[in-house]
Amino acid sequence: MAAPELQQAALDELIASLNPVQREAVMHLEGPLLIFAGAGSGKTRVLTTRIANLIAQRKVWPDRLLAVTFTNKAAREMRARVGRLVDGADEMWVGTFHHTAVRMLRRDAERLGVPRSFTIFDEDDSRAALKRVLDDLRLDPKKYPLSAILAQISKAKNELVDPETYQVDTYRDEIVRRCYERYEKVLRQSGGLDFDDLIVKVVRLLQGDEEARERWRDRFRYVLVDEYQDTNHAQYVLVNLIAGEHRNLAVVGDDDQSIYGFRGADVRNILNFKKDYPEAKVVNLEQNYRSTQDILDAAHNVIRNNEERAPKRLWTDRLDRERVQAAQLYNEVEEAEYVADEIARLRSTEGRRSGDFAVLYRINAQSRAFEDVFGRRRIPYRLVGGIRFWERREVKDLLAYLRLIQNPADTVSFARIVNVPRRKIGPVSVDAVVAAAAETGRDVLEVLANPDAVPNLPKPALAPLGRFRQEVASLRATLGALTPGELIEHVIEVTGLEGYYADGGPQGEARIENLRELRGLAGEFDSNPDRAEALETFLTEVTLRSDVDAYAEDEEGVTLITLHMVKGLEFPVVFLVGMEENLLPHRRAVENPQEMPEERRLCYVGITRAQDRLYLTCSFKRHLYGRSEASFPSRFLQEIPQGLLGPPRRGAAPVAPPRRGFRERFVERQVQAAPVPPPVQRYHEGDRVRHAKFGMGTVMKSTLTRTDEELVVRFDDAGVRIMNATYAQLAKQ
DNA sequence: TTTCTGGGCCTACAT
DNA sequence: GGCCCAGAAA
Numbered sequence: 189m190a191a192p193e194l195q196q197a198a199l200d201e202l203i204a205s206l207n208p209v210q211r212e213a214v215m216h217l218e219g220p221l222l223i224f225a226g227a228g229s230g231k232t233r234v235l236t237t238r239i240a241n242l243i244a245q246r247k248v249w250p251d252r253l254l255a256v257t258f259t260n261k262a263a264r265e266m267r268a269r270v271g272r273l274v275d276g277a278d279e280m281w282v283g284t285f286h287h288t289a290v291r292m293l294r295r296d297a298e299r300l301g302v303p304r305s306f307t308i309f310d311e312d313d314s315r316a317a318l319k320r321v322l323d324d325l326r327l328d329p330k331k332y333p334l335s336a337i338l339a340q341i342s343k344a345k346n347e348l349v350d351p352e353t354y355q356v357d358t359y360r361d362e363i364v365r366r367c368y369e370r371y372e373k374v375l376r377q378s379g380g381l382d383f384d385d386l387i388v389k390v391v392r393l394l395q396g397d398e399e400a401r402e403r404w405r406d407r408f409r410y411v412l413v414d415e416y417q418d419t420n421h422a423q424y425v426l427v428n429l430i431a432g433e434h435r436n437l438a439v440v441g442d443d444d445q446s447i448y449g450f451r452g453a454d455v456r457n458i459l460n461f462k463k464d465y466p467e468a469k470v471v472n473l474e475q476n477y478r479s480t481q482d483i484l485d486a487a488h489n490v491i492r493n494n495e496e497r498a499p500k501r502l503w504t505d506r507l508d509r510e511r512v513q514a515a516q517l518y519n520e521v522e523e524a525e526y527v528a529d530e531i532a533r534l535r536s537t538e539g540r541r542s543g544d545f546a547v548l549y550r551i552n553a554q555s556r557a558f559e560d561v562f563g564r565r566r567i568p569y570r571l572v573g574g575i576r577f578w579e580r581r582e583v584k585d586l587l588a589y590l591r592l593i594q595n596p597a598d599t600v601s602f603a604r605i606v607n608v609p610r611r612k613i614g615p616v617s618v619d620a621v622v623a624a625a626a627e628t629g630r631d632v633l634e635v636l637a638n639p640d641a642v643p644n645l646p647k648p649a650l651a652p653l654g655r656f657r658q659e660v661a662s663l664r665a666t667l668g669a670l671t672p673g674e675l676i677e678h679v680i681e682v683t684g685l686e687g688y689y690a691d692g693g694p695q696g697e698a699r700i701e702n703l704r705e706l707r708g709l710a711g712e713f714d715s716n717p718d719r720a721e722a723l724e725t726f727l728t729e730v731t732l733r734s735d736v737d738a739y740a741e742d743e744e745g746v747t748l749i750t751l752h753m754v755k756g757l758e759f760p761v762v763f764l765v766g767m768e769e770n771l772l773p774h775r776r777a778v779e780n781p782q783e784m785p786e787e788r789r790l791c792y793v794g795i796t797r798a799q800d801r802l803y804l805t806c807s808f809k810r811h812l813y814g815r816s817e818a819s820f821p822s823r824f825l826q827e828i829p830q831g832l833l834g835p836p837r838r839g840a841a842p843v844a845p846p847r848r849g850f851r852e853r854f855v856e857r858q859v860q861a862a863p864v865p866p867p868v869q870r871y872h873e874g875d876r877v878r879h880a881k882f883g884m885g886t887v888m889k890s891t892l893t894r895t896d897e898e899l900v901v902r903f904d905d906a907g908v909r910i911m912n913a914t915y916a917q918l919a920k921q
Numbered sequence: 922t923t924t925c926t927g928g929g930c931c932t933a934c935a936t
Numbered sequence: 937g938g939c940c941c942a943g944a945a946a
Binding site: 311607751774776 | 922923924930931932933934935936
Binding site: 553813 | 937940941
């Protein structure tokens with residue numbers, strides 16, 4: 189740790205190096221603050237410097253700061269960067285909404301009637317719990333699909349609606365309400381909380397328990413929320429419960445990058461911040477330090493087609509240019525081949541490393557062609573997401589053992605593994621045991637201790653259930669003595685899981701390998717001397733971990749990643765692939781136009797990841813969901829002016845709009861605007877101009893759009909402005 | 922009652 | 937291409 193005066197010097201230097209707008213944000217310490225932080229605008233620098241400044245200037249104890257980030261990775265980075273500037277960064281509460289909520293709940297759960305060692309249910313577990321409910325209510329799963337009901341329950345929770353207050357207008361609503369009610373009961377009896385509950389429970393705690401509310405408010409005197417555009421209603425209420433009174437709340441975000449609407453995110457939270465906090469200071473970070481102007485122009489021309497957005501435009505003082513490459517390939521394999529060719533070319537001509545490249549796509553299934561081609565061509569790659577490690581069957585099975593050991597009330601985990609490996613215990617027996625547990629309020633181990641008292645339990649299941657009980661009980665006896673890693677070894681040994689997965693083939697091998705990897709990952713928690721706590725932490729981390737969290741910037745390999753997970757990352761060379769109707773934008777949005785703006789933002793996020801070079805590709809034919817179909821270039825491609833696109837490289841065709849008639853059959857007709865004369869370029873980079881209000885300035889760039897000429901002008905006294913040539917009435921000097 | 926197999930169905934994004 | 941369920945065999 190550096191001496192305080194050295195740190196102070198580093199902090200001073202950092203503040204001096206900021207641009208004026210960034211500095212305004214850093215110097216605003218008390219009261220509400222809204223930072224609109226465009227892509228690549230140096231947001232992290234601003235936030236970490238501001239926190240360090242708060243600690244240094246205001247002598248705020250770091251443990252009274254709460255910073256909510258979007259990923260665990262972002263949290264780690266923030267903590268590390270603040271730590272370089274001031275002491276005590278470890279004391280800050282930095283984490284995702286879910287992590288923060290868990291930490292709060294572990295302290296106050298009992299005040300809510302939730303057991304302290306609650307189990308966190310991931311989506312898989314929620315499905316299993318709801319499946320049980322649907323069976324109990326004898327609902328036809330074809331008429332009431334699990335995923336639809338689950339989505340409706342999740343939506344209700346995100347809006348803080350309980351089963352009692354659930355609005356019922358139709359019979360179907362009533363069915364959903366009943367499912368919701370029963371589902372909550374299953375969770376309660378299992379000592380489980382689903383993802384949404386974590387937030388909801390904290391809200392209920394703060395609303396209903398004055399002592400807790402005052403304590404947490406006092407604790408978090410300064411609150412910062414990153415990616416505020418992606419907060420849902422429950423999270424919004426949570427933030428305001430903590431910070432609404434002292435009003436030391438800083439929120440950061442970019443409405444153009446709001447891409448989690450499907451998860452309940454509500455852009456209005458950021459757009460209405462000024463209404464909630466009229467005294468708020470608002471700062472707009474629009475200078476971009478990442479991309480070339482051509483890339484920013486392409487991004488702007490796409491996002492400007494969204495109607496409800498705060499008007500703004502990113503600009504850069506980078507002078508190098510490289511037009512965006514757009515190419516249409518025959519099918520997804522040739523698309524991948526084209527990308528591989530370009531990677532090989534840039535590696536040899538520009539000395540790029542494999543880690544400089546990223547392939548961004550809409551859906552995980554698109555990674556397949558790239559994995560195949562890169563594998564064949566020996567191009568190293570790193571796949572982020574996809575079939576996730578933590579969601580693999582064998583991993584979930586083993587975790588279910590750990591969860592049952594830790595929380596014997598967890599009937600969902602019990603039902604998952606009681607017959608894994610095969611023990612001749614079928615669904616009829618499982619139902620009987622779970623029903624008995626629900627009926628008597630006992631946990632699974634207690635019920636199994638006295639199986640004669642279980643109604644309708646098939647006799648042949650008695651002996652195997654007894655053996656199962658003994659296995660779990662003996663494992664549970666080691667709870668305080670073994671580290672998580674040792675416990676995993678022990679589980680594998682006692683249950684014979686490896687033998688169960690071994691099928692003599694590569695799949696079995698992979699499964700066993702995954703179990704060993706899990707053991708290795710658990711090793712990170714072995715240093716905690718409190719073994720029970722170590723297990724609890726391990727299980728929490730595992731459930732709330734996201735795939736980007738493990739992503740390290742400095743490793744080699746081309747990154748393959750979805751547009752959702754790539755937010756917050758940047759790459760020198762970006763390939764945004766599958767730019768096709770029904771893919772980007774996704775079919776759901778094409779059928780449901782109110783979802784279109786979010787698809788456009790997704791495209792915007794992808795484009796703005798690129799630093800030096802951007803490739804947009806689409807395929808003429810695409811093989812998806814088991815069949816091959818004709819594809820059409822994305823409307824977003826058509827939104828980028830031809831002048832920004834460079835000629836395609838060898839082996840690729842330029843993106844041509846499909847022939848008339850052909851296209852109309854498949855793609856909804858776009859509303860034709862009244863014809864306008866094409867604009868003429870009147871200004872050029874470097875021109876000196878005079879504006880009636882802003883005075884003298886220099887044109888930094890001029891872009892022809894479909895209807896006008898857009899100018900970025902740096903005025904000698906009024907800073908950088910973006911204007912349309914038609915309206916600006918500039919006089920050339 | 923449990924286990925195994927084949928056919929039908931649906932298909933993002935993810936804490 | 938993966939998941940769920942129905943129906944047959946043990």
